[in-house]
Amino acid sequence: xxxxxxxxxxxxQVLDCTIRDGGxxxxxxxxxxFVRTVYQTCxxxxxxxxxxxxxxxxxxxxxDKFGNWKFCREEDVCRALGDIVDSVKLAxxxxxxxxxxxxxxxxxxxSIFTTMRVAFYVHQLSEAVDMIRDAxxxxxxxxxxxxxxxxxxxxxxxxxxxxxSQTPASVLVVVDSYxxxxxxxxxxxVKKYLRFGKETNKEVGIHAHxxxxxxxxxxxEAIIHGANRVDASIGGLGRGAGNCPMELLLGFLRxxxxxxxxxxxxxxQIITPIRKQIDWGTAPEYIITGxxxxxxxxxIETRENPELRDHYLxxxxxxxxxx
Amino acid sequence: xxxxxxxxxxxxQVLDCTIRDGGxxxxxxxxxxFVRTVYQTCxxxxxxxxxxxxxxxxxxxxxDKFGNWKFCREEDVCRALGDIVDSVKLAxxxxxxxxxxxxxxxxxxxSIFTTMRVAFYVHQLSEAVDMIRDAxxxxxxxxxxxxxxxxxxxxxxxxxxxxxSQTPASVLVVVDSYxxxxxxxxxxxVKKYLRFGKETNKEVGIHAHxxxxxxxxxxxEAIIHGANRVDASIGGLGRGAGNCPMELLLGFLRxxxxxxxxxxxxxxQIITPIRKQIDWGTAPEYIITGxxxxxxxxxIETRENPELRDHYLxxxxxxxxxx
Numbered sequence: 001x002x003x004x005x006x007x008x009x010x011x012x013q014v015l016d017c018t019i020r021d022g023g024x025x026x027x028x029x030x031x032x033x034f035v036r037t038v039y040q041t042c043x044x045x046x047x048x049x050x051x052x053x054x055x056x057x058x059x060x061x062x063x064d065k066f067g068n069w070k071f072c073r074e075e076d077v078c079r080a081l082g083d084i085v086d087s088v089k090l091a092x093x094x095x096x097x098x099x100x101x102x103x104x105x106x107x108x109x110x111s112i113f114t115t116m117r118v119a120f121y122v123h124q125l126s127e128a129v130d131m132i133r134d135a136x137x138x139x140x141x142x143x144x145x146x147x148x149x150x151x152x153x154x155x156x157x158x159x160x161x162x163x164x165s166q167t168p169a170s171v172l173v174v175v176d177s178y179x180x181x182x183x184x185x186x187x188x189x190v191k192k193y194l195r196f197g198k199e200t201n202k203e204v205g206i207h208a209h210x211x212x213x214x215x216x217x218x219x220x221e222a223i224i225h226g227a228n229r230v231d232a233s234i235g236g237l238g239r240g241a242g243n244c245p246m247e248l249l250l251g252f253l254r255x256x257x258x259x260x261x262x263x264x265x266x267x268x269q270i271i272t273p274i275r276k277q278i279d280w281g282t283a284p285e286y287i288i289t290g291x292x293x294x295x296x297x298x299x300i301e302t303r304e305n306p307e308l309r310d311h312y313l314x315x316x317x318x319x320x321x322x323x
Numbered sequence: 324x325x326x327x328x329x330x331x332x333x334x335x336q337v338l339d340c341t342i343r344d345g346g347x348x349x350x351x352x353x354x355x356x357f358v359r360t361v362y363q364t365c366x367x368x369x370x371x372x373x374x375x376x377x378x379x380x381x382x383x384x385x386x387d388k389f390g391n392w393k394f395c396r397e398e399d400v401c402r403a404l405g406d407i408v409d410s411v412k413l414a415x416x417x418x419x420x421x422x423x424x425x426x427x428x429x430x431x432x433x434s435i436f437t438t439m440r441v442a443f444y445v446h447q448l449s450e451a452v453d454m455i456r457d458a459x460x461x462x463x464x465x466x467x468x469x470x471x472x473x474x475x476x477x478x479x480x481x482x483x484x485x486x487x488s489q490t491p492a493s494v495l496v497v498v499d500s501y502x503x504x505x506x507x508x509x510x511x512x513v514k515k516y517l518r519f520g521k522e523t524n525k526e527v528g529i530h531a532h533x534x535x536x537x538x539x540x541x542x543x544e545a546i547i548h549g550a551n552r553v554d555a556s557i558g559g560l561g562r563g564a565g566n567c568p569m570e571l572l573l574g575f576l577r578x579x580x581x582x583x584x585x586x587x588x589x590x591x592q593i594i595t596p597i598r599k600q601i602d603w604g605t606a607p608e609y610i611i612t613g614x615x616x617x618x619x620x621x622x623i624e625t626r627e628n629p630e631l632r633d634h635y636l637x638x639x640x641x642x643x644x645x646x
Contacts (some may be wrong), residue, residue, distance in 0.1 A: 213605075
């Protein structure tokens with residue numbers, strides 16, 4: 001039985017998005033201890049990147065309403081993380097339309113971050129390209145996260161990749177925002193992103209959501225077809241159905257630098273407690289929005305309402321039968 | 324984007340194992356109403372088979388300890404199901420070493436069942452072959468479920484398939500008892516089972532467990548490579564981490580005879596209530612036993628003990644570090 005793709009592939013690097021994507025569940029209100037535990041876990045587990053949050057503008061979002069990790073001010077990050085190590089690169093997400101990137105993305109030599117991940121919908125491509133160039137010129141490694149690829153037209157994706165391939169972004173990420181993709185789509189998109197990125201030596205990444213319990217499987221599928229950057233979060237913590245669970249991904253990767261034991265420790269320390277406070281992970285409401293390739297918004301709102309949550313037929317009829 | 328395998332493939336048939344595999348979680352103590360709801364759901368959803376339980380011997384197992392669906396007496400099944408339809412075939416599992424099959428498997432014309440699924444470990448092959456022949460001669464359609472294929476040696480599987488291919492079993496099922504298989508193993512085994520079964524026109528089935536959140540993904544993988552019989556259960560109800568959830572499988576299959584709405588109705592009616600009473604589904608303990616390809620026994624025992632459950636690092640150290 002030959003399986004070349006599960007053996008050690010040194011190019012594979014893992015990005016932890018526990019705090020960043022998890023912040024979408026709790027308004028980014030993680031305390032410093034929680035954030036530091038994730039950071040320590042990344043260090044011990046051999047995870048390559050930790051994405052802490054957004055660099056959103058406080059001209060658009062209020063500090064009264066949202067926690068620190070929606071803004072990722074340098075002083076907040078430094079205080080929360082404590083001693084900084086080189087082995088884990090720190091990433092922030094900057095999303096088109098929500099960031100005063102000219103001012104809030106500091107020159108690299110004045111920042112603790114090494115990496116900016118530019119997130120955008122296909123109609124925001126133009127601003128995204130400006131953001132990528134700006135962050136690169138300020139000294140950052142830059143990733144391009146084209147969100148909701150499952151709802152973009154094929155020709156739009158092609159055109160976006162054509163343009164992105166000429167930017168200084170070093171990674172093009174296949175993003176399954178709605179958790180609607182099956183293996184065939186992952187294969188198709190990973191191969192396409194690789195093809196467009198080849199000339200300028202770009203890596204391809206995968207950011208999966210777990211609506212249909214496929215986040216881990218789709219991440220494996222992406223790796224098989226050549227993706228070398230993989231997002232995961234501890235306990236799958238992330239918006240809606242959550243992300244690819246780190247405890248599954250590291251059990252699959254054969255790269256000896258990855259250690260899974262610290263992830264189980266983190267599940268005990270921070271995930272079990274927070275599960276009692278906030279709701280995420282595969283639930284039938286997320287299955288339904290995933291199956292019809294829809295933003296999980298309606299599912300999230302329904303699950304946040306104790307009177308509506310866990311009435312699946314009612315939700316199905318509202319979302320599917322009546323749509 | 325071409326994807327021939329997700330289009331309508333009329334050969335695909337689905338077997339519901341909610342009551343049979345779910346019975347391993349609650350000692351087979353489902354009341355008649357629960358069983359009838361599953362049956363009605365199968366009818367309305369277009370599911371081809373319903374597996375109700377085991378035909379275990381009451382010389383070995385006590386009626387005081389176990390519920391009706393460990394024995395599947397004809398009168399219990401008839402009473403629970405109510406009006407019987409032809410569209411859903413009724414299956415029972417008979418497992419080697421636990422069934423007085425000579426006496427308890429009735430001649431087909433005295434039984435409500437159409438199908439016997441013979442379950443056995445590779446070392447029980449000899450008895451399994453006798454059971455297959457006996458059930459076939461009594462008039463049943465017979466499936467062969469070689470359990471725990473992930474721990475059998477390659478040559479053992481080959482020899483078993485060589486022998487099974489000459490029996491009157493019409494389906495050879497790839498069974499991932501420990502939820503340890505990745506897509507590559509599924510592909511490898513499905514192709515192998517198809518190869519051995521080809522001469523005698525056998526179909527290949529898939530029975531997946533969800534330890535690593537791969538039950539649905541692995542079922543898709545099996546379908547891609549030619550499996551036409553797929554096991555699933557409502558809400559994934561089944562031993563340990565459970566099975567491929569019916570609500571995911573039917574969302575994937577494009578065969579128009581399958582209807583998903585009744586499955587969401589069943590989730591409301593029977594799964595939400597029983598979730599408050601019994602525990603199943605992916606949990607870190609099951610991830611751990613799945614990752615090391617071990618029977619979920621230790622994980623089940625741990626999760627049944629409120630003092631031990633949800634202490635993942637402790638479990639990991641006990642099972643992995645010390646093994």
